[in-house]
Amino acid sequence: MIPVAVVGVSHKTAPVGVRERFSFTNAEALALLESLRDYSGMTEGVILSTCHRTELYVCSGSDFDLIDSAVSALKRKAGDLVGGTDQYLYHYSGMQAAEHLYKVTAGLESLVFGEAEIQGQVKEAYNLIRNSSTDRPLVGPILNRLFQSALAVGGRIRSETPVGQGAASVASVAAGLARKIFGGLENRTVMILGAGSTAELVVESMERNGISELLVSNRCLGHAQKLASRFSGRAVHFTEMSFSLKEADILVASTSAPYTLVTLEGFRDALGGFREKPLLILDLAMPRDIEAEVGGEPNVFLYNVDDLKEIVDDNLLNRKASIPVAHDIINESVSSFLDWNQTLEIVPVIKDLRESWDQERKNQLEWLWKKLPDLPEDEKGVVSGFSKRLINKLLHEPVSRLKKGVGNGKGEDFLEAVRYLHDIQDLASESAEDSEDDSVLGHSD
């Protein structure tokens, strides 16, 4: 059994108003984990807090109820909610918890299926806790392994499947189109008609890619100025729109005008009949602002909102086709994590077994030195070395087989048998009493 549990809320279970109640700052996350470690049985913990989810991953070496403690911690954070908190929370433990983290990291649980940002957010959350300067580390061997393998799984799924391929939002499709026409967006001029929210998103996305100039044209110059100032752009009066069109490389139209703003004739007049550089037009308005025939002009690439949506849908469909392969990768990784976790269980048993045999070796040597008091020191050294070698040789095969057995899923039975045969749970008292007895090595005089 993997001693890991996860409790959380996400866009699938809670609206934004609820999710923000569960949101953690870095300092709050650290404080909560320290408190869980100090006052409950949690040994390791990580909090992942993003716009779309808050998840608390906890781990414990003992039998304490991980989920209850984690749920209580999150409930305290959210405070009172209408209808209670339970309806928004989900929880998984053991293998399901590991599987969940793998899915989250790969973007399979994201609002925009397959988005890559979550991989960075998981890494950030893990690194924050791992590198925190607390007196005792909050991330130990189990969560270290789990998060590192989750990040590797996320990377593998993204490289081996089309899960992250193709833009999955109108804004990113627009930025992708602009990049494939102009190369980079540096030194490009973007002009916006209207001040719709989608246009704003597109401009935000393009601004991140480094456009050089933004022109905003709106019927209400005040609105245009407001939006322009947000992006360090320039407001253009609606009547000057045609003139400014000549400067633009990208035109984003999203007015609420009930008629076509740019007709083919108007467009040709505005450009003076000659346009050498390409023009990307994104008509996000409904009804459309740009006459469809404008798209037939040389060097003009016109996309309306349906075109963009169709591209997004195609990309998402393509991404979702990768689910079976992604699940295979996740199952393989969960199984590998489980194997690793089981090998953790045998480490103390092997250690105890070795200590038990070594103690017996020392006891037998003591007995031998008494029987041979005149044995020179150098010969004692040879005998002692031989005894160590013999113990190592005798233990080598059983320990190897034990490791293999654990890997094959027979771990519990084998460990039980070893514990029983060697009575290694109460090692200290045994070794003191039986110094003169025949040892497990079968030595007798």
Add this chain to the structure above:
Amino acid sequence: MQSTEVYLAHFVSLILYIGSLIVWLRSLVKGGRGSDPAVAFGLASLGVLIHVYALILFTSSYHQLPLTGIGPSLSSLALVIGLALLGTIVFGEGRRVGIVVIPVIILLETVAVVLGVEPSFEVMDFQGAWFSLHVMMAFVGLGGMTLSFAASSLYVIQLGELNNKRMGRLFQFTPPLVTLDRISRVGLVTGFVTFTLALVLGWFWTISFRQSLDQLNPKVMWSIMTWFVFFGVLLTRNLSRMKPQRGAWASVLGFAVIVMSYIALRIFVSTRGFFL
């Protein structure tokens, strides 16, 4: 022994070019993601390096430049095209034209190896610096045309993807239009200038040493026709600045005409084993 080494080096470079093509194709399937484009370009660069070594070996072994005889000439032309591909590194994503350029290189080098990278026995007149310069400039011209063709082919494909509103793997892999247009233009202009100089030098050399232009020589005919094709493509590009797709198509068709006419002349006109 020397001949074996020349062939061995050619084989190694050919294998590297083929490896590069395989990685380019894999990158195309992946939509250009990951490190495949860099690996493919790296393999191509290594191929060019070994190719350079192969031709240096040829020169030092036979004491003649690999500019005469069909095999050595085609190998040299392949190398020039390879060097032109390496030059695309300055265009960032534009180096992906390798997916079109590399097959051309592979084809030329394979033909060269099959026909034999051997010294020409009719080289007496062809050892001077002027002649070498003439041939090298002609090769640079043809290399530029090949690069322009490769970039224009991808331009036409990318334009199709944009116009049909497809954003699949082909769209993701293919470089931006502006980059492709720039590579095509640079290839064409460089090619045209060097090819023109090559023709002038060729004319000067022939008149000086042979006292006649020998217009009926198929090589001369083909060279003049190639120059006109170059000129036509350049003219189309400049006359249709508003419609770069026309320029792109002109480059693609121009290249096709040059290759087809070369093949036709090779098949139907007997030659004396020179480049043509």
